[in-house]
Amino acid sequence: MQIKRHIPNIITLLNLFSGCIALLFVSLHKYEYVFFFVCLGIFLDFFDGFFARLFQVQSPLGLQLDSLADMVTSGVVPGYVMFQLIFEYQAVGFFTSEPYFPSNYILPLLGFAITLGSCYRLAKFNIDTRQTDSFIGLPTPANALLILSLPLVIATSSSDFIVSSLVNPYVLIGISFLSAYLLNAEIPLFSLKIKNFTVAKYKIQLIFLVLTILLLVFFHIAGIPLVILTYVLLSVIHNKMNRITV
Template sequence: MTIKKHIPNLITLLNLFSGCIALVFATQSNFEFAFYFVCLGIFFDFFDGFFARMFKVSGPLGLQLDSLADMVTSGVVPGYVMFSMLSNSQNEMTANPLFAYLGFIVTLGSCYRLAKFNIDTRQTDSFIGLPTPANALFILSLPLVLQSSSSLLTLEILTNQWVLLSIVLGSAYILNAEIPLFSLKLKKFNLKDNLVQIIFLLFSFLLVLFFHFAGIPLLILFYVLLSVVNNQWVKKK
């Protein structure tokens, strides 16, 4: 029983460790490996709760550790990535060295969202506002889209400091918005109760298959849109 008690927390710490490695790669402008290690951290983040429920060892320590680990992996890392993108977007003739630090608004919004999540009893089966891991994937995919795209329009959009600032502010807002979003956790093993999740997973697979890194921000936007449509459908029923 003692060993089982520590397994979920160990997995949570692996999430934190992955986030630390991702941050190192981000500071070296190696955004691809930063993205992969954030994905690894999110993988651990999913399974720490899974094992805590399976072993019936959920507790306040695990809850706090989970948020602290997410703060690095899904808060500090995307904040630094936006800081880096804003730094590289500025015109040398008009650049304000303080402007790029606005990228850390993503980190502040993530911190506020994680603190709210810990005390919000409404978010046991679904989410209110965009989860920090989903937001982190959105942000981390942007420099990869920029690096892999040959489109001049994409280049102009993702190097425009005002577009990037809009993404930062939009990110902080959607993290904390009072918008119910469905969870990917499967409660019952039948098509009817999991139809929305199945549609999302299939569509996500197709987006990443055909658009690669560019499909990731699209699937996060689709996640929000599908949740809004699903909310309206549930209300009508």
Template sequence: MNIKKHIPNTITLLNLFCGCIAVIFVSKDQFEMAFYFVGLGIFLDFFDGFFARLFKVSGPLGLQLDSLADMVTSGVVPGFVMFKMMLSSNVNMSEGYLQCFPYLGFIITLGSCMRLAKFNIDTRQTDSFIGLPTPANALFILSLPLVLEYYSAGSLLVIEVLTEKWVLLTITLFSAYILNAEIPLFSLKIKKFNFKDNALQIVFLAIAVLLLVSLNYLAIPLIIIFYVLLSVINNKFLKK
């Protein structure tokens, strides 16, 4: 029995397990714990591919299993978080048509599903991404209730923005769009150990670390937005 070939799939299943636990925490409005378990799942998601390449046991089963695990950790969980945020927003539930409003948060889950399905058959995304990867989108969405919790005391604007139903709907629709947009995003993989070939990645990571140290949870949505903007600038100007 070749134990090595089962290690990557086991790590993938642990990613799925983390996603399942995160769902439970979201249902209890414990968003910080949900964030940590999604973060752990994303960490495991990186290493299942790493060990599959290391042990040379990559295969179609692992590819499908990886997407199914990501569907929960980076698809269902952020959709559920947005549902809960919309449920707590300034929606007047007495108005009949708005009773269904919070369910629109699961548009993120639908967009994630489409993104993962397209990724499996898109041969263009071996060294870079087209559209925002689902793990990055998941971290963006899961950071929002944490920003609301930890920064609302010092900023009334944070409360007004992140509890406004139309702002949350805009974020939801943009999330589903950016997941599937035909926008090339640079990869963070470093293949050659020199600054010239990795200048973009090094600059991005350095700024990301500075933001995390200084802004904590607030840094996460800013880093994701910065990543997309930097990729657009790279596509239009730096590559030329």
């Protein structure tokens, strides 16, 4: 029984460890490895809660530990990635690059708006009783995938318009602040958890699943940010339709 009690927390710490490895790869500009280790951390994040419920060992310690691990994997890592992207592209026709802090670092630091927004969201989530079965605002793992897909889209996209947009530091800064807003916006997002499945009850989830598959098949890596945005847009539409029918 003692071993079972520690399994969820060990999994949570492995999530944190994955985030730490991802940070190392951010500093090396190996964004495909960053994406992999954050995905691994998100996978582990799902299973720590699963085993906590399975073994009936949920605890306040586990809740706080989970948030602290997520803060690194889904908060610090995407903020650092955005910092690196803005730093890398700020000299491409927009700013002159100088070898000292004020001119080179001040704009890239705005990328950490993602980290600040993630921290605030995680703190709110821990005390918000409305988010037991669904989310209000974009979850930090989904936001992390959105941000971490950007350098992969830049590297693989054949569209000059998409690439030129994503290497524009103003666009990246705008995405950073939009990300911080979506994390904390009072937008109810439909639950992705399936209980007592029926087509009528989970119609919106099935639509989202079909759209996700289509976006990933046709757009590959570029489909990831589209999937996250589709999730938000479908939730907004779903909320409005529910208000009309009530």
